[in-house]
């Protein structure tokens with residue numbers, strides 16, 4: 001049994017605005033059962049505000065041992081410059097921001113932000129996801145730009161899921177090896193592919209970003225919330241044939257750039273467990 005859960009936020013705990021039915025209770029029950037809980041997030045923000053936001057939605061912040069965001073990792077790497085590649089990256093940055101959730105700040109990064117990309121040493125694009133769930137909508141994210149840049153021959157370093165470095169940071173923070181962790185997420189391309197590449201067991205939540213493909217008879221977990229009770233998304237079956245096809249696409253064929261595709265021979269190519277949503 002896992003010692004700790006690495007919990008994705010969007011699509012698992014909440015939809016960006018509201019917690020999913022049962023998620024607040026599941027977090028409390030998991031912590032009460034002795035599981036250590038860590039948020040693993042592709043948020044561009046540094047870790048600091050994450051628990052505030054979760055608390056504002058009703059989650060008990062005491063249940064979480066910590067938060068690892070891609071924004072925090074980016075700050076850590078750009079501050080400490082751990083190897084020659086990072087050291088040689090330069091300090092003039094063209095910052096591609098994503099402002100709908102509020103622009104991510106580069107305060108404290110010791111970088112010079114330039115307004116013309118031709119003056120930049122490197123580009124920094126917030127948001128590693130290609131798409132995300134925003135309310136009931138799927139929204140394009142700068143990960144789509146990174147994929148195009150990579151396809152055009154540019155070097156792209158992913159600072160969030162599915163890159164192994166964010167899983168390593170989680171293991172370090174917890175002081176646990178991969179075998180003691182269970183990653184919980186709703187994105188095959190990010191959460192499940194990342195867990196597979198890092199050798200971590202995974203629990204795939206079908207009612208998140210893939211809900212329309214896997215649970216077409218449900219309106220999505222949040223949409224059923226008004227009905228209350230047990231059938232708000234939880235009663236719908238997961239289309240396992242569709243899931244196999246999606247796993248084939250996202251985990252075996254794979255369109256990931258570097259960092260995601262490194263699963264290599266012998267890595268698992270499917271989630272370890274599947275659930276409609278994160279409930280206890």
Ligand SMILES: [Mg+2]
Nearest residue numbers: 008010011186
């Ligand atoms: Mg998610």
